[in-house]
Amino acid sequence: MSEHIEYMKEKTSIDVLLNNGYTIKSITENLSGAFVEFERITGSTIYSETLHILTADARKYFSVHLINRK
Template identity: 75%
Template sequence: MSDYAQYLQERDQIDGLLNQGYSIKSITENLSGAFVEFEKIIGSTITSETLHILTADARKYFSVKLIHR
């Protein structure tokens, strides 16, 4: 898979979670990419999802989304 195709896939995953009402809870970056933890609170139920972001463009993308929210 090309880097651009991988970026598009990661961007779509980020947008999908944000559109479902998740918010970014924490970000952990290391040499293998970034682990972005998303959290959604409905009543007393907390649901979380974690994405492993590999591409630099997708890391820039979620950073911009974090700043805008």
């Protein structure tokens, strides 16, 4: 699979979570990519999702969202 196709899949996954009210809770980077934990709080319920991001472009993409949040 080409790098661009993989990036587009990861970007779409990030966008879906952000558009559904999730925020980035934590990021753990290692040699196999980045694990990004998303969280959404609805009332007293906390929903959590984790994405394993492999491409450098997708890591840049979620970093921009994180910076813009501040």
